[in-house]
Amino acid sequence: MDRWLIIGLGNPGPEYEGNRHNAGFMVADELASRMGGRFKAHKSRAEIVEGRLSGVPVVVAKPRSYMNLSGGPAKALADFYKIDPAHLVAVHDELDIPYGALRAKLGGGDNGHNGLRSLTKSFATKDYLRVRFGIGRPPGRQDPADFVLRDFATAERKDLPFLVDRAADVVESLITSGLEVTQNTFHAGDLNPAKPPR
Numbered sequence: 001m002d003r004w005l006i007i008g009l010g011n012p013g014p015e016y017e018g019n020r021h022n023a024g025f026m027v028a029d030e031l032a033s034r035m036g037g038r039f040k041a042h043k044s045r046a047e048i049v050e051g052r053l054s055g056v057p058v059v060v061a062k063p064r065s066y067m068n069l070s071g072g073p074a075k076a077l078a079d080f081y082k083i084d085p086a087h088l089v090a091v092h093d094e095l096d097i098p099y100g101a102l103r104a105k106l107g108g109g110d111n112g113h114n115g116l117r118s119l120t121k122s123f124a125t126k127d128y129l130r131v132r133f134g135i136g137r138p139p140g141r142q143d144p145a146d147f148v149l150r151d152f153a154t155a156e157r158k159d160l161p162f163l164v165d166r167a168a169d170v171v172e173s174l175i176t177s178g179l180e181v182t183q184n185t186f187h188a189g190d191l192n193p194a195k196p197p198r
Contacts, residue, residue, distance in 0.1 A: 003057040004175045005083045006031060007074045009092040009115035012064050018151035021067060023133040023167075024091040024115070026160075030168040031060045044076035054176045059083070068114035071122025078123070088128040089174055090119055091167065095144055097134030099156055102167050104174055104182045105130050112144075129179065131170050133163070 008028025009021075016022050032039060037049035039062065046061040059081055063073040078088065092115055097103055107126045110116035120126050138147035152160055166186075173182040 001057060002087055003059065003081055003083055004087045004089060005074070005078055005081065006058055006060045006089045006091065006171055006175075007070065007077075007119070008060070008062050009067060009070055009090060009113075009119075010062060011067050012062070016149070019149050020093050020135040020152055021148040023093040023135065023164075025062050026164045027091045027131070027133065027167045027171065028060050028062050030164050031058075031171060034168065034172075035060070042077065042080075044073045044080060046073040046077055048077065054172050056175045058175065068118055070115045071118035071120070074119055075122040085123045085125050085128045088119075088123070089131060089171055090116065090128060091131045091171065092116060092133065093135045093148060094132035095135060095137055095148070097132055097136070099134055099136040100159060100163065101134040102163070102170055102186060103132040103134070104170055104179060104186065105132065106179055129174055131167055131174070133167050 008024035010016065010025030011021060031053065032049040035049055035051035035053060037051050039047035039049050042048045045065055046063045048059055048061045050059050052058065059077060061074065061077055063070040065073055092113060096111055106129050110120060138144055170182060170186050173185060
């Protein structure tokens with residue numbers, strides 16, 4: 001069975017931990033806890049957990065570089081484990097989707113997301129799976145670059161554990177059931193749908 005590489009996108013360091021831009025790291029942490037594993041340093045400049053999700057062999061990774069350089073560690077890991085981009089899943093925050101919504105897709109542009117831009121450049125393809133964690137647009141005239149580096153608002157934090165858990169479900173569904181089934185299962189309901197059986 002082919003191994004999958006799941007990259008949570010974020011910025012390393014405690015000062016960024018609760019940022020909207022670190023939604024990918026939060027989902028990676030949830031996946032690691034489902035696998036019963038702890039992140040350990042890898043020579044690729046990423047923290048990784050190896051194991052199985054729903055019986056499928058995976059490497060879950062959090063690059064130790066800043067967001068705009070995430071592609072380097074991700075590509076080094078893919079090379080090390082001989083994982084094709086077709087088995088890459090990037091989990092990232094997404095401004096163009098409202099908070100509470102999650103979307104799975106294959107390929108597409110980077111929408112100004114520096115982590116995706118770096119992945120696309122390093123892998124020389126846009127054709128990898130993405131789990132897009134909606135954070136919504138900034139209020140008023142706030143600069144999006146500023147908005148993504150702020151922590152989730154108090155009202156948002158109430159639903160955050162549920163959404164992180166659900167995004168981890170989306171990842172598991174992608175690697176076990178494929179894109180179409182995942183989209184049909186998860187795109188309909190958003191914040192309060194019935195969870196599919198795990």
